[in-house]
Amino acid sequence: MRVNSSTEFDGQAYGFVIAGHFNEDDTYVTKRPQGMSDWLITYTLGGEGYFITPGQETICRAGDVTLLKSGLPHQYGTRKGQTWHFVWAHFSPQLMEPSLLPDENLFLQSVTIESTRKRIYHAFRRILSDSRARGDYWHELCMNALREILMLVAQKKRQTYDDRIGETLHLLSRHMKDPLRIEQLARTIGLSPSRLSHLFKENTGQSIVDALNQMRIRQAALLLQHTERSASEVALDVGFNNYNHFINQFRKRFGVNPSTFKKKIRE
Template sequence: MQFSRSNYSHNSNSEEAVVRTVIAGHFNEPDSYVTKRPQGRNDWLLTFTLGGEGYWLAGGKEQLCHTGDLTLLKPGAPHQYGTSKGQTWHFVWVHFPVKLAESNLLPEDEEELSVQHIDNEFTRERIHNAFIRILTDSRERGEYGYELCSSALREILLLLAQKKNRAIDSRVEETLHLLSQHMREQLKIDDIARKVGLSPSRLSHLFKSVTGQSIVDTLNQMRIQQAALLLEHTDRSASEVSHDVGFQNYNHFMNQFRKWYGVNPSTFRRKAL
């Protein structure tokens, strides 16, 4: 069991000290673990399950949480949570004040507890890493510790909001992440399909049905959009840009650029200046 608590203060116009508190922890608990708060707390509570199973009692109902589940509890909500019987619960958590995150990133519905399953491995890793940064920065209590914690927390809430607003198949989402991460490499659909757990033909069909484009067209579009930015905002030659974004053949780059922008790279650069 590991946890940390940090208080950060500054003087307001009324010369009163305003305490800003972030409390974070990393727990791996047996089924004897339970926390009861019949009066709730005055802050938000965010948890992310790394393994095992936990339970929540809030809003008059019980909800279980498993690996990849992100839970967000509203301030003031009476609640109880703990490890399910016969299980262990491995999770990270953070209590944060109401004013730490923008209101538009927090749920406005009447549900006291929201549970969102994150089934995309790339997103899970980002969320876990953000929690680790919160733990580290809240422990170090540096000059900008609160702001760093706020930044990492905001990343988690943005990923959660994106998940809710862009409800696409997790395997398509994972494919998009792989394309953007490895844009400069010579990607093979067989390799991508293996990573997302589908056959190449099934992935190709699913991807096009969701996005309206083939995987190859999507990758080329990503590359050309990045190339356009480099042409507009750097002094690199079209040949250098072609290589920067992953094209091995300059003529292929030229053809793709005309396909997406209707002009060749040189004409595009002149018009952009």
């Protein structure tokens, strides 16, 4: 049986002890009967792992983020008959905003939205790279990546709508300038166009078209406010090929046309 114990070194002064990327068979186990002085965050990429804390056993699978509070006796490892592929990092809670840390001793959040999973993984990769390279501002870069992970987890925890709607909103924002093709969008999400449209309206109170137009108009207002681009240029920038339609949508949102909006904002 492979047993790991807590190892702390000079990085503790910065709030990070160690970060790693493991793919372990079922002989892997870490035991800390006295707990540890920092927090542990893990993100499971594949297989299954487990955490044992006083009175509780928790199983983590692909897409699960776990946060283990400092000072808590615990054991964790790979479930029998499984492998556990995961990334992890230790950090000092004193260096993190309390609002981003859960109250639970062991917190688990399942992330099913593929785009969010990718963001969390890429943030962990930055932590691994920066903590090893130790270049200028390495600690600040690590903490920023960790904050991103914790904010994504907190956002998921507070989310009130279906995960498929979260993925739809992400796709709309990424392809805001492209013509809207609900059939293609629904195929990507894994629903029929009618089911996606119904679910979207049920969860957001808006149609997909209205939500996309709102995104475009918000971005257009920012461009008018902070750049020297004309209203017609901004319309194309955000995906409106019909300028009159852009004006109508903008006036519906702000009560004035784009040119008047820009003049008032500048004044």
